Amino acid sequence: MASPELSSDCSRCFGLCCVLLPFAASSGFGVDKPSGTPCLNLLPDDRCGIHDTLRQDGWPGCTVFECFGAGQQVSQVTYAGVSWREQDNLGEMAAVLSVMRQLHEMLVHLDEVDRRSPDPAAGPVRKEIELLTAAEPEPLLLVDVDDLHVRVGELLADASDRVRRRWPAAADRTRADLAGRRLSGDLRGWTFRGALLIGADLRGAELDDVDLLGADVRDADVRGCDLSSALFLTQPQVNAARGDVGTALPAGLSRPGHWPA
Numbered sequence: 001m002a003s004p005e006l007s008s009d010c011s012r013c014f015g016l017c018c019v020l021l022p023f024a025a026s027s028g029f030g031v032d033k034p035s036g037t038p039c040l041n042l043l044p045d046d047r048c049g050i051h052d053t054l055r056q057d058g059w060p061g062c063t064v065f066e067c068f069g070a071g072q073q074v075s076q077v078t079y080a081g082v083s084w085r086e087q088d089n090l091g092e093m094a095a096v097l098s099v100m101r102q103l104h105e106m107l108v109h110l111d112e113v114d115r116r117s118p119d120p121a122a123g124p125v126r127k128e129i130e131l132l133t134a135a136e137p138e139p140l141l142l143v144d145v146d147d148l149h150v151r152v153g154e155l156l157a158d159a160s161d162r163v164r165r166r167w168p169a170a171a172d173r174t175r176a177d178l179a180g181r182r183l184s185g186d187l188r189g190w191t192f193r194g195a196l197l198i199g200a201d202l203r204g205a206e207l208d209d210v211d212l213l214g215a216d217v218r219d220a221d222v223r224g225c226d227l228s229s230a231l232f233l234t235q236p237q238v239n240a241a242r243g244d245v246g247t248a249l250p251a252g253l254s255r256p257g258h259w260p261a
Helices: 016-020 060-064 070-078 090-116 122-133 137-141 145-164 235-240
Strands: none
Touching: 016 070, 016 090, 060 235, 070 090, 090 122, 090 137, 090 145, 122 145
C-alpha cells in the first residue's frame, strides 16, 4: 500500500472542499454557503474560476485552507475516481472527507515526530492510520477519531518535551489567550499549544523550538521571524499568519503567495 500524499493536489480532487464544506462570509469566504452546495466559483471541470484573484475578490479563507492531501485521497482512493457529480452521496462524502482530513493531519505530525525526535511507539500508530486512509467509506465512518487524537496527542507531547528540554526556563502558554499581544524577547522552547495568538506581534522574538500545535495564529505578525525549528506548525497556520520574505519556515512548508516579497 502506497503512503498517502500529505499535501493538497487540487488537480486530482473533485473540488470537494468547494462543495462539501460550509462557508461563512464572516470567515473570509465571500458568501454564506451550506455544506453540499457547490461554491458559485466552482467550474464544471472542478477548477476554481477565481483561483488567481481569491484575496482581491474577497475570498481569503480559501487561501488559508489546506486539506493535507485528504481531497485527492477521498476522490481517487476512497471513491475510486467516481465524482460526486455521478452519485447521490454528498452527505456521506462530506463525513468521509472530515475523517480523512483529520487522519492526514495526524500523519503530518507523526512524520515530524520521526524527523525531530523518533519514538518507536509512533510507528505502529502511524501504520494503523495509514491503513485507515486506504479503507472504504463505511470503515472510515466508524473510526474512533477521538481515541486516535488522544493517542497521537500523547506521542506529540512526548516528542515536544524531548525537543524542548534544552530550554529549562521555557514558559508554558498552553491555551492562553494572547490575542493582540506583543510577544518579544527570548521565547525559545515556549509552548503555545492551542493558544490564541490572533493578531499577536511576534516580530523580533527568539522562537527556536516553540510548540505551536493547534495554536490560532490568524493575522499573527511573524515578519522576519525564524520559525524554521517550530514544532507542529502546519501549512494552514502559515497561510493564516502575516509573514514576509524574511520569515524562515520549517522544511516542507511553503511561503504563501499573498505574503509580501
